[in-house]
Amino acid sequence: MGYGVELPPYRAILVVDVKGFGGWRGRDHAELARLVPTVLRRAFAECGLGGEWDRAPLSVSTGDGWVLGVRSGLLPRLLNPVLPALQEVLSDGVRMRATVHIGPLTGGRAVEAGNGEARVQAHRLLDAGPVRALLDRSGPGTRVAAVVSERAYADAVVSGYAGDDPNLYVPVPVRVKSFAQTAYLRVPVPTGELLSHGFTRAAPSGVQSGRTARSRTS
Template sequence: MTRTTTELPPYRALLAVDIRDFSGTLGKDHARITDAVPTILRSAFQRCGLADAWAEKRFGFGTGDGYALGLPSAVLPFLLNPFLSALQEELLYRDEVDADPVPLRMRVSVHVGPVTDSGQGLLSEGSGTARIETHRLLDAAPVRELLNRSGPMTRVAAIVSARAYQDAVLSGYAADAPEHYVPAPVEVKKLVDTGYLRVPSPSGDLLRDGFLSRIADPAAAEDEARRGGEPDQPGDGPRNAYTFHGSGFVHGGTGDQYNRPDDLRP
């Protein structure tokens, strides 16, 4: 098969959100919630002084229980700081004003990469591997678990791609401390990577156990037994270790410890 070199599409900052437990809400409320999502996002952009960024979005699509949009790549740092905190505040504020039967809680994924953008408003806008990866990140188990293991006051749980984390956080452009992000393995279909978890307002088990579920590390258990102690059991306490399957990285202890990319190397 003959291959033809083509131009690379423009790089776009990509944001996708999903409503937690949308299928658990009453069917009569689905349309109202679906219509509300872009309004909530727009209000969150306005809340943190990014109204112009929302107005300049290159494309935006509803996904039934969520929304995905692309913006100029220069906006990427702002999607992390201050937007994530503003979205948390907006969802809490919405409870006071609209009194939703079920408080809305959102998973968020942030990525950056080349996607189609003709400027003509085509249905195909935003197509490309980066767009697929954005949605794969949104479906990753670690970010889903953040909302499962937190209390109702935690309205936003985000996962940031390694590329976006490198470009916006480690570079300093987001003015957000790297220690606020926790690396986690991502294995969704063909995507195997490391994502970075960010929760603007953690609560519940996230405060007690950290952002990742406890998985007893067999090597740590054997070592404890050799030293005369009892092997660690899941949930026993600070001796438990996290095993990040798929990333080749093992972390002992608890809390939201940040590890530099160099620390992830074998």
């Protein structure tokens, strides 16, 4: 069967894209593409993480968004304070979906850098219906809607390292192509239907809230 190979470094992963990018005029696409890393860099700087942005092992454009891979210890800080900071620095009219995940990624600056199942999963999460619906069902004051992987939620939120109340995260079943797991929705500033009807129109069947799940295991 042969020998195993060395696992690539674990990275905390942040992926974002601009809502409705294709609906903007073609003349605006280049400006939007330049805006994405600018606002991300500013959000990191606002959180005292500008140096981490500059030395990120993975930092690449996706055309309408960005993929960032940083050292795994920064996972909690991607959730808090980076997501709320991103909400604050985005200008009127520009709204983003984001996903936070963690896993092994190949390194370096070559074409093959940043590959791995963890990156595929991060993009699957970003494409999931529940996180897309968050921006559709909220007003312009909600500029960031995030989906957090099950692993990232367990490692950073339930553990307490993110400093966030787990009840700020709403569990939802996610299925995109062959990828399926429970993920967690996080909206720093909910508006519109998110306030009146919640992050999901109905509680997902068979999915427990963070508080309920912890009370049964404590």
